[in-house]
Amino acid sequence: MDEKDLQIVSALDKYGAKVSTEELGSILGIPARTVRYRLSRLRKNKILYSRTVITHERKMGLGENILVMKATQRGARLLPKMFEAITPLYWFSPTYGTYNGFYVHCLYSLATPLTARRFLEEFQKEELITDFFLFDITDYEVTVANYEKYVPGKGWDWDWKEWADSVERNIRERKIPTTKLEDSHSLVDFDASDVDILLYLLKNGMITQKKLAQETNMSEAQVNKRVRRLEKEGIIKGYKSGVWTQDITVDIVMFFELDENAEGVITSLYELPFPTTMIMESKSRYGIRLGLQATDWDGFLTGVDRMQPYLEWFCFQTIHHRQQSMEIHPFMMFDAKTHRWETQSSNYLQTIKDVLAEEK
Known part of the structure; x- marks a missing residue:
């Protein structure tokens, strides 16, 4: 480039x-x-990757938890088989950091909010894990990257010392972040046709409205009207085309809880020039996922040093081998007949027992 x-x-x-x-x-x-x-x-x-659509399923009644587990030796062997067989656990990775074991994304219907905790309690009862951390994603935002700060073959032209100094300045001045994240959302009316449209957009973000109309047996005008409504309601948050910079990076997630009046921490994280994903549980609990080259780690952690006095709690986790247990997307879990998300943990507890029985 x-x-x-x-x-x-x-x-x-x-x-x-x-x-x-x-x-x-x-x-x-x-x-x-x-x-x-x-x-x-x-x-x-x-x-430059093909265009993808960014969706917010929570507005449709489908929540998402991140489960971080400290696995036993037995759990390290058996849990991946369970993740692959339990549909709501739709992607996972081995992880190292505060918790050594697995990093898992779990879907749940807002009508049954204890789905993830039921799984975790069952894993703990069967001595597959010894500890866990649960983060409820109420909102997320894929940040805007400033590729003009990128130097091909060298990496990001970023003054880490200046950024670390700005962390303290932003906190001291209580600089409010320019974020669109919200921890509460109204549910939006939708039907099976909306779900079909979203599934096709997620399979192919470059699909034309003409082709989308053919696939969903609707007119182009109907498709256009529905897509515009999904965008207006925030179910479609936006569209992105990822960029492959050819850098060798390590993906990490930093979860943290802010001290009172420490909004400047969020402001500072939004100042980073490379692509990140900010996730929110509440106005005080957040996470950031980012990929860093080895040469950038020292600078980033120096900034975290400046944040630490203003954090009630934080932890780091690696994500280095993402595995998808679902073929396409969580929207496949929608039952058009009942108009419900089929995520009840009771449907899958037998799966855990079956995997355990195979071991014997």
Whole structure:
């Protein structure tokens, strides 16, 4: 990537992957045909990924927990088989950090909020885990990356010392973060046709509305109206095209609880130039997921040193081998006949017993 490529992908990340090449050209002062050519070349070279849709299932009554488990030796052997067989546990990774074991994303219907805890208690009863941490994702945001700060072949041109100094300054000045995260949401009415549209968009974020109409047996006008409504209601949070920078990074998640009046911590995390995902449980409990090169670890942790006096609690976890236990997406768990999310833990407790029986 050259400087012009970096300008284009940075603007694409800022304004959303549905922005037209004409709009990007106008914003950047670059002819639209040049933008089109460069985007096509970046996609052909697999530097720019295809567009994906970002959804917020909680507004449809489907919640999501992160389960971090300290596994026993027996659990390290058996738990992956259980994760693959239990549909609500839809992706997982081995993890190391405060808890050594597994990092798992668990779906649950808001009507049955104890689903994840039931699984954890069963794992503990069977001596598969000795301890766990549960984080309820009420909202999340994929941050805007500033690729103009990226130097191909070298990494991010980022002054870590200045950032660490700004952490203390932001906290001291109680600088309010420019975040859209909210910890409470109204439920939105939807039907099976909305779920079908979302599934097709998640399978292929580049699908045309004409093709989407054909797949869902609706008119283009009906599809357009439904997609616009899903966007307006925030069920579709936006669209992204990921960028492969070719850097070798380690993915980590830092969970933390803020002291009172320490909003500047969040402000500082939003200042980072590379792609991150911010997750929220409440106005005081957050997490951040990011991938760091070895050369950036010292600078980031120095910033965390400055944050630590203002954190009630925090922990780090690695994510290095993500495994999907579901073929496509959580929306497959919607039962159109009952208009319910089928996530009850009682449906899957027998699965745990079956895996344990196989061991014997």
